[in-house]
Amino acid sequence: MRLSTVRYYFREAFQSVWRNSWLSIASMGVVAVSLLILGSSLLLVVNANRIAQGLESSVEISVFIKDETIPDHVRNIKSEIEARPEVAGVEYVPKEQALKEMMANLGNDRDILAGLEEKNPLPDAFRIKTYTVDQVTPLAAWLESIAMVDQVRYGQGVVEKLLAVSRWVRTAGAVAMALLGIAAVFLIATTIRLSVFARRKEIGIMKFLGATNWFVRFPFLLEGMILGLAGSFVAVMVIYFGYFSLISNINLSLPFMQLVTERNLIITLMEGLLVLGLAIGATGSMISMRRFLKA
Amino acid sequence: MIQFNNVTKIYANGIKALNDITLRIRKGEFVFLVGPSGAGKSTLTKLLYREETPTRGQIIFDGKSLARVRPREVPYLRRKIGMVFQDFRLLPQKTVFENVAFALEVTGASNREIKKVVPVVLNLVSLMEKAESFPNYLSGGEQQRVCIARAIVNNPVLIIADEPTGNLDPDTSWDLMNLLLDINRRGTTIIMATHAWDIVDAMKKRVVALERGKIIRDEIKGVYSHEA
Numbered sequence A: 001m002r003l004s005t006v007r008y009y010f011r012e013a014f015q016s017v018w019r020n021s022w023l024s025i026a027s028m029g030v031v032a033v034s035l036l037i038l039g040s041s042l043l044l045v046v047n048a049n050r051i052a053q054g055l056e057s058s059v060e061i062s063v064f065i066k067d068e069t070i071p072d073h074v075r076n077i078k079s080e081i082e083a084r085p086e087v088a089g090v091e092y093v094p095k096e097q098a099l100k101e102m103m104a105n106l107g108n109d110r111d112i113l114a115g116l117e118e119k120n121p122l123p124d125a126f127r128i129k130t131y132t133v134d135q136v137t138p139l140a141a142w143l144e145s146i147a148m149v150d151q152v153r154y155g156q157g158v159v160e161k162l163l164a165v166s167r168w169v170r171t172a173g174a175v176a177m178a179l180l181g182i183a184a185v186f187l188i189a190t191t192i193r194l195s196v197f198a199r200r201k202e203i204g205i206m207k208f209l210g211a212t213n214w215f216v217r218f219p220f221l222l223e224g225m226i227l228g229l230a231g232s233f234v235a236v237m238v239i240y241f242g243y244f245s246l247i248s249n250i251n252l253s254l255p256f257m258q259l260v261t262e263r264n265l266i267i268t269l270m271e272g273l274l275v276l277g278l279a280i281g282a283t284g285s286m287i288s289m290r291r292f293l294k295a
Numbered sequence B: 001m002i003q004f005n006n007v008t009k010i011y012a013n014g015i016k017a018l019n020d021i022t023l024r025i026r027k028g029e030f031v032f033l034v035g036p037s038g039a040g041k042s043t044l045t046k047l048l049y050r051e052e053t054p055t056r057g058q059i060i061f062d063g064k065s066l067a068r069v070r071p072r073e074v075p076y077l078r079r080k081i082g083m084v085f086q087d088f089r090l091l092p093q094k095t096v097f098e099n100v101a102f103a104l105e106v107t108g109a110s111n112r113e114i115k116k117v118v119p120v121v122l123n124l125v126s127l128m129e130k131a132e133s134f135p136n137y138l139s140g141g142e143q144q145r146v147c148i149a150r151a152i153v154n155n156p157v158l159i160i161a162d163e164p165t166g167n168l169d170p171d172t173s174w175d176l177m178n179l180l181l182d183i184n185r186r187g188t189t190i191i192m193a194t195h196a197w198d199i200v201d202a203m204k205k206r207v208v209a210l211e212r213g214k215i216i217r218d219e220i221k222g223v224y225s226h227e228a
Helices: A003-019 A021-057 A071-083 A095-113 A134-143 A156-198 A202-207 A213-253 A263-292 B041-050 B073-078 B096-105 B111-124 B138-152 B169-187 B198-204
Strands: A060-067 A086-094 A125-130 A149-154 B002-010 B015-025 B030-034 B056-061 B081-085 B156-161 B189-193 B205-212 B213-220
Touching: A003 A021, A003 A156, A003 A213, A003 B030, A021 A095, A021 A156, A021 A213, A021 A263, A060 A071, A060 A086, A060 A134, A060 A263, A071 A086, A071 A125, A125 A134, A125 B213, A134 A149, A149 B198, A156 A202, A156 A213, A156 A263, A202 A213, A202 B073, A213 B073, B002 B041, B002 B213, B015 B041, B015 B213, B030 B041, B030 B169, B030 B198, B041 B056, B041 B096, B041 B156, B096 B138, B111 B138, B138 B156, B138 B169, B156 B169, B169 B198
Parallel strands: B030 B189, B030 B205, B081 B156, B156 B189
Antiparallel strands: A060 A125, A060 A149, A086 A125, B002 B015, B002 B056, B205 B213
């Protein structure tokens, strides 16, 4: 392909975008909105997964011991638990300590627990850590089978809920993105159809002058790709700057939130969005051209 | 160079535009196609540049059967044919130079080639001083000369002119005919469909007369009509 031909393609494509400026802006806007939704839900999913991972690694099993258990038995249980190969550590938390911790957690609202020191309703407990997350459930089952154990609790429920939320976000985001993506494809197809129509005379002339089909089509394909790329570029800019300003705000107010901040990961995501925008644009113009620029 | 062997063209709506046409045109000939509107002149030219395909029969152009030309080869076939129309079909937003250059551009010619060839052709049709004008500011005769310049810039072996003088006054028409004769003398075959009987009679070229899809007359040095 000659350089002058390439220049011709780009000149024609940009001219067309300019001539149908309102429709061009509309199709860019729809691409931008659909990719904005896709991008934000992707970021949400990535972050939900990250937080779920963080929670999983800090999962702890709490074993509450029946009140009537004598201290000797408690010691026996502790050494029995420590003997298990998957156990990383065992901490004995007597009820007095549990109450103190609870009051400390409540801070200024500690008054609601006032007077409980006399008749502490909390049980004695063990806090057990395993080496890996998947050891938690079987270990918990075994702990429940011990006679003196009243209750076994671990954070599995929370992790599962978080993963469920991220799954839901993923599904809803995918559906919204698919619908808007289809709308974007067809809006671009309409834009291209209009510019084909506006230039039908010129296309007729090109054909009898011996222009190949691709020579006629390429500027329109390029026009669609420009629209798609421009739309996705807007989405990427909004997401990129929006996300990093969100992160810096959250880090100030909610420092314990473990958000994804790796720039490389975010940039890869944004590159994906740009490619997707390009693909949406190309698909839209191909649909239009298959119908209107037959050989 | 051009051969129609028993060519029949029936359109989808059932109209029989050409009926068993057999015609042979040699390289370098100047042929007038005459006949009333709807006689099949346009269909005959459309078959040549493969805007249409024949229902029956065979067409050979430049040594190749058009039935064997695949769809993606059609553009290359058309580059061997220069087209001139009654309504000029110039691009109003392009200058005279750009309109002529466009025919080279669509074939992927380089800028250097375009800058070299277009002025030569514009000189040939005496329009060099109008190179930067837009078609709408030109007279009909000038516009038709741009059209001819565009048709010959690719060095075609054949020029098909469909009523090229239809929108021109008599004097301008004669200028145009002299230009076409000039091009013909350089070896380009010309097929011209026309209603301009005075031109046909004066030129004394081959005349092929069509009526209702049939060739009713084919004369060397012919005239438009033998009837009064």
